[in-house]
Each structure stands twice: as C-alpha cells, then as structure tokens.
Amino acid sequence: MIRNYLRVAFRNLKKNKAFAFINGIGLTVGLTCCMLITLYLLHETSYDTQHVHGDRLYQVGTVFTLNGADQRTGNTPSPMANVLQQVYPQIEGTARIMRLFSEDKTLFQYQAPGGERKAWYEQKGFTADSGFFKLFTYQFTEGNAYTAITGPYDIVISEDIARKIFGNQPALHKVIHIGSNTNGDHDYLVTGVFKPAATPSHIDARFFLSMYGGSYGDFVRNTTNLANNNMFYTYLLLKPGANAKQLESQLPRFVEEYEGKDLQAAGFSKKHFLTQVKDIHLHANMPDDVTPCGSTMYLYILASIALFTLLIACINFMNLATARSTKRSAEVGIRKTLGAARSSLVAQFLGEAVLMAFMSYVLALLFTYMLLPLFEKVSGQHIVLTNGRMIALCAGFLVLAVITGVLAGSYPAFYLSSFKPVKVLKGKLANSFAAVTLRRGLVVFQFVISIILIIASAVIFKQMRYLRQADLGFDKDQQVILSLRSDESRRMFPALKEALEKNSHILSVGGSAFYPGINNVTDQNFYAEGKSIRDGKEIKLNFIDFDYLKTLGIRSIAGRIYSAQFPADSTDGIVLNEKAISLLGYTTGNAVGKRVYTEFQGSKTTLQIVGVVKDFHYEDLHVPIGPYGFRLNDRFDDFSYAVVHINSQDVQHTIASIQQTWRRLNNNDPFEFNFLDEQFQKNYEAENRLSAIVGYFTGVAILISCLGLFGLSAFSAEQRTKEIGIRKVLGASEKSIVALLSIDFLKLVALAVVIGSPIAWWLMNRWLQDFTYKTSIGWIIFIYTTLATMLIAFFTISLQAVRAAIANPVKSLRAE
Template sequence: MINFLKVAIRNLTRNKTFTGINILGLALGTVCCLYIIMYVNDQYSYDRQHKSAANIYRINTLLTLQGGTPINNGSCSPPIAPTLKKDFPEVEQFTRIVHTGRLGAKQHLLQYGEKSIFETDAVYADSTFFDVFNYHFVYGNAIKTLDDPYCVVLLQPTAIKLFGNTDPVGKTISINNDYGKHDFKVTAVIDESLGHSHIKANLLMSMNSGGMGGFTYTNNEWAAYNYAASYIRLRPSANAMALDQKLPAFLNKYGADRLKQMGMSKQLHLQPLTSIHTTGGYKSEMSEPVDSSFLHLLLLIAVLIQVIACINFMNLSTAHAAKRAKEVGVRKVIGAQIKNLVTQFLGESLLLSCCGVVLALPLLVLLLPYFNQLTNADIRLSFFSSVSFWLLLTGIMLVSGLLSGSFPAFYLSAFKPIKVLKGNFTNRLSAAGVRRVLVVFQFVLSILLISGIIVIYSQLNFIKNKDVGFNQNQQIILNFYTGDAQDRIPALCDQLRTLSEVKAVSQADNYPSQEVTRDWLFYLEGSNGETGKDISMVTTDEHYAKALGMTIIGGRDFREGDSGRVLLNETGARSLGLNAETAPGKRIYPQHEANEPVMYFEIAGVTKDVNYNSLHDGIKPLMLRYNMRQARANVIINVTSSNYSALLGKIGSIWKQHLPAIPFTYSFLNDDVQKLYEAEINLSATINLFTLMAIFISGMGLFGLSAFSAEQRTKEIGVRKVLGASVLHVSSLLSKDFLKLTLIAFIIATPIAWWLMNQWLQSFSYRINISWWMFALAGSLAMLFTVCVVSVQAIKAALANPVKSLRAE
C-alpha cells in the first residue's frame, strides 16, 4: 500500500495539468452537489419536527362552482374539523388557523407603551394549536396558552422588536388592524429552532378574539367560507386512507342541502402535513410551497455535474494510459494480479476524490451566502456539525472516486505485459471510442442545460412584456391596514390629485397581483339561482379603471355616486351569456339572495379582460363593484414623473399630514406583479449558475483532452508546418474532431430538450411557442465554446517551433 501511495503521488505531481483539472473539477462538482443536497434536504424537512407529524393531516377542499373550473384549496369551511373529531373516534385532536392577510387585515399595528411596530402574517389559532404542533417556547409554555379571549403568542423576532430581550409574558399590547383596535395579553414567546414550518406567522391570536377569529369560532357554514386551514391528528392506530374514503358521506350528511342550494360541488381529502411544503397547486397557502419537480430537477443537475467531473477523470486517465502501460507490464511480470492493479488505480482515483473534497469544503463555506441568496434559503454552517453531513460527504467522495476510476482501472489492468513491454499499448477495449462517447455525453448534458436557460429566459421575458390588460408601470401602491387610517383615505386621495405628476388616484380593497378572496354566484334577471356563475369581486371607486389604464369596451365607466353598479370583464359577461353590447343596463343577482332577490347590481359597463393574477392561470370572471365605503385598504397612484425620489418625497409629506403616527410605506405595482413569478425567477437563476458550473467543468476536461491530442500529434504538426501548413490549418485540424462530437451531441440533445421544456411550459396558461432557433442557439453556443477551448491548445501547438517538434520523443 505504501508503494501504491508513493507511485500515485509521483504520478499526480508529474502530471500537474491532469491533476489540477481533475481536483478542481471534482471540487466544484462536490460543492454544487453538496449544496443542492443540503438545500433539498432542508426543503423536505419542513414540519417534520412535530412529535406526531406522521399522524397529522390537513383537510383540503376541491371546490367546483357553477360555470367555474375546479379549485384546490388548502383550507375548508370552519365547522368541518371540529365535527370530524366529534364523529370519528380515530381523530384524536383538531386545530384551525385563519390567516388574516388573506381576509383583508394584511398588516397590524402593535403597540406597547411608546413602542409601536407594523407586523404582517398574523393568524387566529384554536386553543388546541399547541396540542397538535410543537414549538420551542422561549418564554411561557404550551399549557392553556390560547384558551382565553384576546391572548397572543409572539414569535421571537416580533417580541424582540417590541420588548427587546426581556420576558413579555403577562404584559398587554394593543393590536390595531382592519378588525379594529383591541388589547391582547402576551401569554408566550416561541421560535422555530425545532425546525421549519409551512405555517407563516409572526403572531398567533386566540381564535375567540373577535374579528375573523370570532366569526370562525361560531361559524356553521358547510358550503361557503372555505378559508380556514384545518388540521387533524389521528390516533397512531388509525388508517388515514380509510378515513379519507369516509369523507364524502360525512360531507353529504351535514352539507348536502346547503351545497345544492348554492349550486356547488365539494370534495374533502386529507393531505399529510409533511408533504404540504413540497406540493404545489393549492390556493390559500400561508407560505409559498416549493414544487417537488423543481427539487427533483436540482438533484438531477447535482448528479449530472458530479458525473461530468468524473468523466473528465476517465477521459484524461485513459488518454494518458500509454504513460502507465510499461508500469502495468512490469508489475504483471513480477506477479501482480488484476485485482492488485485495479486496487492501485481505484486508490489513485479515491486519493484525487479526497483532495477534491478537501478543496470543496472551504469553497462551500465561501460560496454559501451567495447560494443562499440565490435560492432564498437559510442553509447554515451549523449543518456541517451534523453526522449526516459527514456521511454525505464521505458518500460523495467514495462514489465519485469509484465511478471516475472504474473504467481507467479496468482498462489499464487489462494490458498484456508482453505487448506493452514491446511498445504495443493496445488491448481489447477501445479507449478512444469510449472517450468520444463520454465527451458526447458531456455535451448532451451541456446543450440540455443551455436550452433550458434559453427557453426559461424567453418565457420570463414573454411574461414581463405581455399585455395583461392594465398598466403596471408607473403605478405606486399605498396600503392602509388600520380602521382609523382607512377613514382618512378620501382626504389623502383628494390632496394627492393636486400634484401635477399624478394622473389618477383610486382607492380599492384589492389590486392586480393580489389574490381576490371574495367571490359570489350571480345570475341574470329573469333566471334563477341554479344558473348562477362564480364571479370574483373587487370593490372600488370611480377612478379605478382610469388609474390602472383598463379599457372600457361596452357601456361606461363608474361615475361618482354609482352605488349598486358594477363593471364586468369580458369573461364575466360571457359566463352570463352576455357581451359588451348587451351587458350594460342588465341586472344581476347574487345567488345567496336567490330565495328573496331584493339585492341586485346593475351592469354599468364591460372592461377588456385583464390578467389580474399570474399567467399560470387563465382569466377568470371578475366584477368591479362601486362602493366607496368598502373600497378601503389600498390606494393606487398613476404617475407620470421620472423623478421618483422627488415625487415620493411629496407623497410622503402628504402622508405625514394625514397619518403622522404611521410610517410611510409604498410599493410599485410592477414589482408586486413580478413577485408572482418569484419561483420561476429563482429557478432561472439557479439553473444559470449550475449550468455555468457544468459547462466550466466540461471545458476543463476538453482543455485537457485537446492538450493531450496536440501532444500526441507533435511530430505530425511539425511535418505539416515544414511542408507549409498555416496556423489556421493546423488549428482546424485539431479542432474538427471535437466539433464533430459537439454536432453529434446537438443532434441527440435537441429532441430531449424540446420534450423537457415543453413539459415545463404546460404549467403556464399563457406561454411561448418553442422555436427551432432556441436549440440552434444552444448548439451554436456549445460549438463556439468548443472552438474557444480547443483553439487555445491548437494555436499553441501550431505556433511551436517545428524543429523542436521533430526532435521531440
């Protein structure tokens, strides 16, 4: 073994380029592989810290309204969870959460003495919340923490903002939001040190505390109001699938009449708690889930990057086989068996892999903050202290070493001693052929990744520039979350309209990019409730369409005092059997008034369809309802100024006049719209980075192979130069073989890339058409990259002195 180690070290130091390429390639591959595995493991760790996590399920709803498409909600009607516990002995406990941000109260003013802060992500929670979920209590404990009305549990970051590092348990704070201003007693402070949770909350208020919590506490509606995130904990012996099959009969028992009356169908199903964060497709999520297909793609990229690094080792080892052939012959003559030689060469591979891992660790520490920023994750160095990390690192080192050294070991050990000692280095295996296959495989992977970058970029650019039916540029959004602040909106808006840079100002309870949480079933005058169509509703003033640049294609816009009138979008009008010409003047009735239709709305006009939310979804029926009293919470300012700094200073001054105690905050509408595609933007940035890594590692291997090719043809190049060959001719001579391999890779990769990217685009209702030029560009970039890398060695060989080349041995 000592002899093997000496020989290995001598070979590695003698071939510094070969060694450097392999160690750096394996190091970079290991960095990418390690981080991606750590990131994926972190995403799958959500909600696994709870003691009974395997027995906790969320109750989801598949809701289909008349004339609408099925909607998957990660929530259900308020009475469902407690009734499940009452009716089924296998249900051990239940709890419900109501996220106030989805129901109007997006921000909350918390005050303690002279200290006041704004907080988002406040929830109402049942008293059973800590019976189902486990958290670390910094102050207080889980016993009866949320039993009494107007109790609040603070997350540690929120508690520190208000109280510093002191114990706040027993102290009283005031919470001012859209539901009014109330005093709450702090009963505990918790943190998420036990693990990540899909429940995104900065404070938890007891359910029986008025507002939407009090409404939920007493609500007995089985069809509508599907907003409560509801969870059940089953007994260890219970069968979740068997309970799931009982849910249709259970829902029919309590809600059949009401569902029929409202003209909707509804299905309940149980979702394991630990799958919530990695399963997309549900509405009403408290935090943005990570699609499991994205995680699988990242794992695939991690494996491919490591494989590319291993291929470099295989190619360079077999290319330099001639230099090791006589060593193999001598070892065999003096009694070495094949297993001894295989052990030697695999040991050298493992030594290189170990060196790569040693270099990878400081690189990972250095790049960790950048990777975290890119993936919006929080992977910490403390992960390095875990046993699982070192097991993972050891596994990567062993697999990489054995994989990269396997073919060279068996190839070199197969040499016949008599032949190699006579100078014949051939054996039954075709190393050159295998090298070509491996190079083609590397470039297939590179072209696939480059094609992915091009298609993703094109789709994101399409989203950015698509006409969504409203003007998202030069729109400033102001939010008002407390009742007293909302009362001052009309006066503030009037003063904003006096600014010369302001074209229009509107107040509304919602605006594009935000989820519309209110929808009713409507039917035409002369029809009945059974023909009702589901239409989402936004409450506005008379300036809304003008402020957003929406186009009125039939009838007229709102006028001041247009109480009881609405604007429908084209899709909404069509769902009722109307169009832009026939809709104006018609009356429509909400279905919940079907038995006594005393409430109706008159259609004032029809607007051009707008993509109110993400382009992942199609356009849905939408109604703008004129109601100055309810059009609160948001102000939209359409501006013309290019000097935003000065304009925001003026708007801030007006804000301070009307709301001196509330900090001036604002956002830009186009930024809010872009947040809808945050997952795609992160995907694009992540794939860009790791694709560059893969291409760089491939390029290092290509550089090494081109250097070896030039070295092997030294005398040939010298003869050609003596006979008059130009530098260009010699360069093209060395480059054409690699270009042929790149062309073969392009032919193989193109149909695979087309299929994969076509599958990804299916998640968008509005998407680009994949064009031939995208793959042609990917292939051209791969060929250009090949030419650039190979040309470095080719030109160096072409410029060498032919006299020295002809003397070379």
C-alpha cells in the same frame, strides 16, 4: 504496501500537474454542486417533520366544482372542524387557522411605559384557534403552548418580533396594538413567544392572533353555514391507530348529510380529502395552500443537475486517465515483469483516484461552507445546519467521494492493468479502438448534458421575460401601493386622496380592497335573468372607489366605469369583465342594463350591470383569466389599499412628496410603499429561483465539460506533435493545423447538439405546461444554442491547437 501506493500516487500527481488540476477542480466543483443542491433538497423534503404528532396530523382539503371546472384547495368553512369532531369519534382534536388575507402587512404599535412609541409593519401573520398549539409543535420560550390562545385578544409572537419590541426584557403579558384589515384595530395581550423551528413549515408564521376577537370573533363563534366562507384551514389529529384513508372514504357521505342543503342553496358542489401535514408542501397537488407549495418537478430538475454535474466530472477523470494511458504503459509493463499481480495494479490506480476524490471532497466542504450564504440568496431559502445534519452530510459525502473515486477510476484502473508487458516494453502499445470510442462517447455525453442545460436556461429566461413584459390588461408601471392598516389611516384616505391629486406628478389615486397579483378571497355566486342559483357562476369581487379603474387603466368596452356623476351605482351597480359576462350568458353588446342576482343565507340581492371592462390578469399567468367584478364601496374611509399612479421621471422625489403628505395627515402609522409591477412579479419567485439556479449550474457544467475538453485537446496535440511538425515542414499553414486539431472534437460537439436538442425541447415543453400563458420554444433558441456551444468548444480546443500550430517544427522532429 499502502504507504508505497500513496507515495507513488503523490509522485504521479506532482509529475502531472495539469492532469491533477483539471481532475481536481472538476471533482471539487462537481461535489460542491452536489452538496449545495443536496442541502436544498433536504430542506424542501423536511417540511413539517418537527411535529410530535406529525404521523397523525392531517389537513382537510376541498375540491370545488365551480364554473364547470374543479379547483383543488386547502380551504374549508369555519364550522367544519367542530362538526367533523362531533361526527367522527376517531378524531382526537381539531384546529383552524386563517390568513390575514386582505393585507400584505399588519401594523404593530407599542407604547413603552414612559418610553417612546414604536410603530412598524409585520408580515406572515395568521389567526388561530385554541387548538392550534395543541396539535402543532412549537418551542415556546415564554408562555404555555396549551393555553396560549384562549382569550379573544391573545397574540403569540416569534422571538424575532419579541426582541424587536422588548429587547432582552420578557414579552409575556405585554400589550401590543394591532391594526389589521381582517380583525380591526385592537390591543392584544402577548401570551406566548416561540422560537422558529430548525425545520421549515408550510405555516410560515411570525405571529398568531386569536381567532375569537376582532371583527371575525362573532362570525367564528356563531356561523353554521358549511358551504360559504371557505377561507379557513382545518386540521385534524387522529387518534392512535385511526385509519386516515377510511375516514376520507366517509367524507362524501358527510358532504351529503351535513353540507348538502347549504351547497344546494349556494349553487355549487364540493368534495373533501385529507392530506398528511408533512406531505402538504410537496405532495398536496395544490397550486397554493397556507403558503405557496413546493414542486417535486423542480426538485427532480435540481437533483438531475447535481447528479449530471458530478457525472461530468467523473467522465473527465476517466477520459484523461485513459487518454494518458500510454504515459504510464512502461510503468505497468515493468511492474508486471517484476511480478505485480493485476489486482495490485487495479488497487494502485483505484487508490490514486480515491485519493484525488478525497482531496476534492475536503476542498468541496470548504467551498460549500463559503458559498452557502450566496446559495441561500439565490434559492430564497434559509438552510439551517444542525450538528446532527452536518455530521450526517459530511459522512454521507465522504462515502459519495469514495464511490466517485472508485467510479471515476474504475475503467482507467482495469484498462491500464490489462496492458501486455511484452507489447508495452517493445513500444508497440497504441490507443485501442475501444478506448478511443469510449472517450469520444463520453465527450458526447458530457456535451449532451450541457446542451440540455443551456437550452433549459434559455427557455426559462425567455419565459420569465415574457412574464415580465406580458400585457396584463392594466397599467402596472409607476403604480404605488400604500397599505391602509389602522382605523386612522383608513379614515384619512379621502383627505390623502384629495391632497395627492393636487400633485402635478400624480395622475390619479384609487382605493380598493385588493389589487392585482394578491390573493382575493371575496367572491359571490351570480346568476342571470331567468335563471336560478343552481345556474350561478362564481365571480371574484373587488370593492373600490370611483377612481380605481381609471387609476389602473382598466379599459371599458361597454357601458361606463364608475364615476362620481352616478353615485347611485354604489347601491345596485356592478361592473363585470368579459369573462364574467360570457359565463352569465350575456354578450358585450347586450349586457349593460341587465340584472344579475346573488343569494346568501336566504337573502337575495339584485344588481344592475352598468359597464363591461376588458379582461385583465388579476392573478398571475399560471392561471387563466377568470370572471371578475367591481362594486363601489359606499364607505370611502374603509379601503385596504390606496393605489397612486405617478407620472414623473423623478420617481424618488415624487415618493418623498407622497411620504410628506402621509406624515402630515397621519404621523402615527409608518409610511411604507410597494410598486405594483414588483409585487405582481413576486408570484413568480419559484420560477425566478429556478432560473437563477439552473443558470448558475449550467455555467458550472459547461466549465467542467470545457476543462475535460481542454485536457483531451492538450493530450491530442501532444500525441500528434511529430505529425504537426512534418505537416508544417511540408508547407501546412497554422490555420490548417488548428482546423485539423479542432475538427474531430467539434464533430463530437455537433453530435451532442443533435442528440441533446430534442431531449431539451421535450423537457422544457413539459415545464411550460404549468403556465396558461407562455412563450414558444422557437428554432432560434436551438440555433443560438448550437452557435454558442460550438464557439465555446472551439475556443477551448483552440487554446491548445494554436499552441501546437505555432510550435517550432525543428524541436518536434528531433529524435527522442
């Protein structure tokens, strides 16, 4: 029986090649989209699942109340870990890490005995304490995880770095020289090499430096202040059976007893909370953590796209199967006359659908394998496929393919098997009103989804263009960033600046601790004349040279910006932006010459406002402009970055001349550069990835919808062959025939536009709420979307409509 079903199924597929092709391609593409997006979803939901103690591992977070607003972060002060463990017996162990926050890259140097000297930059570095590898699970290929970071100048590196430096030779106990703005220049001993985990982690690290050495070693060991220096990430390992919620409920009392005095002196307040490590990436509800957090909303969007893409393919199958029901009505009638039960007919038609789905599943596996590298590039994620995950995915999608076949073939199966043999064999069968209504409803549903995706793509594209073109308040174009990582490169900055300013293609050169778009952790609480530290406002600070503001084109609106004519500004002068002036209670008109004060560990500092600059975006446009200030760095050989504003159409030639100057002054450090505008845009990588993914899958959804529309239009034209012949004989033009065949489908597409547009507006309006500065969703988007959709649909339909319209009426009117 099954063999007979399969034989009949293959004959029907062979007989109806166009039907088989449209359905096969639709299901294959739908399943491929589902597989790719599922791999991405599994990747995003598997963060930090590899840790042995993951169910007892928590991060301590902080809610700061600053400038009248709450800010939720994962930051804590350095002593927090030790004090918590002393106070609460349910804590088994603690660990701390800190980003190398003042640098976008770290300088590595290695001198092989009797060999050449290597120098290069590495990213994704952290400092860690001795407890880190006791809490977090890393697979060490060299060294011992429990003793890896005990000395002040220990370093643990990834296999990739080890191979880059030492090739196939052991890395353990080798010495690497590290140039870091955070920890200074020191030799580090390799005490461990780890293999990157197959599952991702919110700590996306390539190397770890000991927290006990360098410029921060003494600070980490000796500081006791629990209010300031919130630049560490603290982790707790609870004892088995300990209740995290109960411990979290005791943290307000901890703040009151152990932090209250320091917070009162600092002039702000905070609360603490616990987040299980495996929940940090998606559920910590923080804009940023050790690394940028993921977004559950993005996952819901992608999951919906995968589901709807597959659903559109199923709808195509159902539509085409019911539309072609009259072609198989005679078969159904003869089978029933010969005694076939309805159940056997249902099994036959469901079997054909499942067979089609299985063939599509096999093709989808192949396409997924081929497209995975491209998808990784678009999504920005490296998706590791372990054997266990591959087997589980293949089995899961095989089940999904069977379910898809059953769902896609269910209505056609029950619809076809319900035909009355007497009516069928007498030729009295016609498309029922229910079947026609269902097909039209499914077409509308298909295009509603397509409309939503098209509008979503348009809004995301418009917002990304807005982010690229928005006025940031400074000159972002043709600004070259040079990282100064070693003592030698920092010492050469004055000579480098002097040499570059002699270049006619360079407008200006400035030095700074930070530049717009990167994380700036330096801040202080300032208060105005006649107020106290309790009235203090947190203001971000950047330490710069005389020409930094001029180099970036940050505009002065009162007083003066720094100038070599006023060297005393390096002692007590400060330049603030409009937001800072407003928060302090001053105005642009009266701020210049006024005093501001800050206190730290019992020491009070007085500064004079020498200038006010226009507000500018030192962070990305997700967040509003905050208070910001500049102070002169009186050590002109102690900057983290050199910013070079070039003025040349021949950018490459100018970069080459900068490189030549760099190597003449410092041939030990490698020359690398970044463009400021490109670096700033990296803050929108998540949105750029979403835009690319939604764009690609929107195209896929439209393609599948158009395949279904093409099939239905072909069937409609075939059903109305004699009608078209009669109309042409009676004088109907080909244009009127095309319009006749197209209008019914275009009405359905227009209805889909009416339904889908408000849904898309609501969804994208919610998405835009994540941005403080955003574009508007104007009516022009809906007009363009409607026109584009109608044109796509008309072109799809017209392929068959024109073919039917130009057919010879003599052939169509011949007797069967």
